[in-house]
Amino acid sequence: MFSDQRLADLNQPLLAEHQLHFQHLADSPRLRYQDVQAVVQKLIEFQVAIPSWALGTGGTRFGRFALGGEPRTLEEKIGDVGILQSLNRSSNSISLHIPWDIPQDIAGLQQLLKQQGLVIDSVNSNTFQDQKDQPQSYKFGSLSHTEKAVREQAIQHNIDCVRYGEQLDAKTLTVWLADGSNFPGQQHLRRAFLRTQESLAAIYEAMPTDWTMLVEYKPYEPNFYSMVIPDWGTSLALCQAIGANAQVLVDLGHHLPNTNIEQIVGRLRQFGRLGGFHFNGSMYGDDDLTTGSTKPFQLFLIFNELVDSALDQTVPAAAVAYMIDASHNVKDPLEDLLQSVENILSAYAKALLVDRNALNEAQESNDVVRAEEILRDAFLSDVRPLVAEAYRQSGGALNPIAAYRAEGVREQLIHQRGKHSVSTGL
Numbered sequence: 001m002f003s004d005q006r007l008a009d010l011n012q013p014l015l016a017e018h019q020l021h022f023q024h025l026a027d028s029p030r031l032r033y034q035d036v037q038a039v040v041q042k043l044i045e046f047q048v049a050i051p052s053w054a055l056g057t058g059g060t061r062f063g064r065f066a067l068g069g070e071p072r073t074l075e076e077k078i079g080d081v082g083i084l085q086s087l088n089r090s091s092n093s094i095s096l097h098i099p100w101d102i103p104q105d106i107a108g109l110q111q112l113l114k115q116q117g118l119v120i121d122s123v124n125s126n127t128f129q130d131q132k133d134q135p136q137s138y139k140f141g142s143l144s145h146t147e148k149a150v151r152e153q154a155i156q157h158n159i160d161c162v163r164y165g166e167q168l169d170a171k172t173l174t175v176w177l178a179d180g181s182n183f184p185g186q187q188h189l190r191r192a193f194l195r196t197q198e199s200l201a202a203i204y205e206a207m208p209t210d211w212t213m214l215v216e217y218k219p220y221e222p223n224f225y226s227m228v229i230p231d232w233g234t235s236l237a238l239c240q241a242i243g244a245n246a247q248v249l250v251d252l253g254h255h256l257p258n259t260n261i262e263q264i265v266g267r268l269r270q271f272g273r274l275g276g277f278h279f280n281g282s283m284y285g286d287d288d289l290t291t292g293s294t295k296p297f298q299l300f301l302i303f304n305e306l307v308d309s310a311l312d313q314t315v316p317a318a319a320v321a322y323m324i325d326a327s328h329n330v331k332d333p334l335e336d337l338l339q340s341v342e343n344i345l346s347a348y349a350k351a352l353l354v355d356r357n358a359l360n361e362a363q364e365s366n367d368v369v370r371a372e373e374i375l376r377d378a379f380l381s382d383v384r385p386l387v388a389e390a391y392r393q394s395g396g397a398l399n400p401i402a403a404y405r406a407e408g409v410r411e412q413l414i415h416q417r418g419k420h421s422v423s424t425g426l
C-alpha cells in the first residue's frame with residue numbers, strides 16, 4: 001500500500017522540522033555519553049510481533065462495536081501487518097493464533113509473507129474455549145484436567161500448533177492456560193499443578209529441539225478463585241522442570257495492581273528464563289489497553305531492566321520474543337498498534353539514554369536522590385526524534401499514524417472488505 005516513493009512524499013514536508021529536533025537532541029548533554037547513531041541503530045533493530053488476533057475491533061463481555069474493513073482471512077491479516085511494517089519497520093513478525101488462524105495454503109502464505117517482509121514468530125494455542133465438534137470440553141480445565149482424555153486432547157492441540165508453526169518456520173509455542181477453579185475446594189491445587197507439568201512436558205517432548213516453549217501466567221480470570229499458573233514463580237518452576245527451552249512469558253496485563261513488574265523482569269533475566277513479552281497497557285488488570293498509555297514510567301523501568309541486564313556479562317544471554325497482546329475496543333486497531341509500537345520504542349530509547357556508570361556509582365554509594373534523578377532525567381527526555389529517525393532510516397514514515405490517515409487506509413480497507421467484515425480474535 002505504501003511505496004517507497006509515497007513514503008518519501010509523505011515524509012518530505014516533515015523532514016526539515018524533524019532534522020532540527022533530531023540535531024537538537026543529538027547535541028544535548030543527555031547524549032554526551034552516547035553515540036546517537038548507535039542508539040538509533042538499536043531502535044531500528046528492535047522488532048515487536050503483531051498478534052493475528054488483534055487486528056479486528058475488540059469487544060468486552062457487553063458488546064463489540066466493529067469499525068469495518070476488518071481482515072477476514074489470514075491472508076488479509078498478513079496484509080494488515082504488512083501495512084504496519086511498511087510504516088514503522090518495527091513490526092516484522094506475526095504471532096499466530098490457532099485455531100482462529102489455521103494456515104491452509106502454506107505455499108501461498110509463505111510467498112505473501114516474503115512479499116511483505118514478514119515472518120511468523122510464534123504460534124499460540126487455545127484451550128480456553130471449546131471448538132465446534134470438539135469431543136472433550138475444557139469447561140473444567142485442559143492440560144490440568146482430572147480426566148486423561150481431556151488432557152490428551154489439549155496436548156494434541158498444542159502439538160498440532162507446533163506442526164502448523166513448523167510449516168511456516170515459526171520457532172516458538174506460546175501456552176496460556178485458562179485452567180483453574182472458581183470455588184474453594186473445587187480443585188486439588190497441587191495435583192492440578194502436577195498434571196499441568198506432565199502435560200507441558202509431553203508437549204515439550206514433541207517440539208523440535210530448536211523451538212522455545214513460552215509459559216504465560218495470569219493471577220485471575222477466567223477463574224476467580226485459583227489459576228493453575230497464577231504467577232511468575234509457578235511459570236518458572238514449570239519451565240525449570242520441563243527443560244532449557246521452556247521460558248517464562250511476561251504479559252504486562254497479567255499482574256495484580258501495583259505489582260513491581262520490573263523486578264520480576266530483572267529476576268527472570270538473572271535466572272536466564274525470560275523468554276518473551278506480551279505488551280499491553282493495564283489500568284486495573286488484563287484490560288489490554290494501548291501499551292504505555294497509562295503507566296509509561298513503569299514501561300520505562302521495565303526496559304531499564306532489559307537494557308541493564310543485556311549489558312551485564314553475568315546474566316545469561318537469551319533472546320527475548322517481544323509481542324503485543326492487546327485489544328482495541330474503541331480505536332482503529334491498526335492505529336492502536338502503531339501507537340503501541342511507538343510507545344515501546346520510546347520506552348526502550350529512554351532506557352538506552354540512562355547514564356549507567358553514574359547510576360551504578362549512585363547505587364553503590366547509596367545516593368538515593370542522585371540515582372532516582374538519573375532515571376528521571378532519561379525518562380523525561382523527549383525521545384520522539386530518535387524514534388522518528390529510526391523509522392526514517394529504515395525506510396518508514398516519520399509519522400506513521402499521520403501517514404496512515406493521510407492515505408485513508410481504513411477507508412480503503414472498508415471499501416475492499418466491506419463495512420461489516422469481522423475478524424476472528426479477542
Ligand SMILES: [Mn+2]
Binds near residue numbers: 325
Ligand atoms: Mn498474553
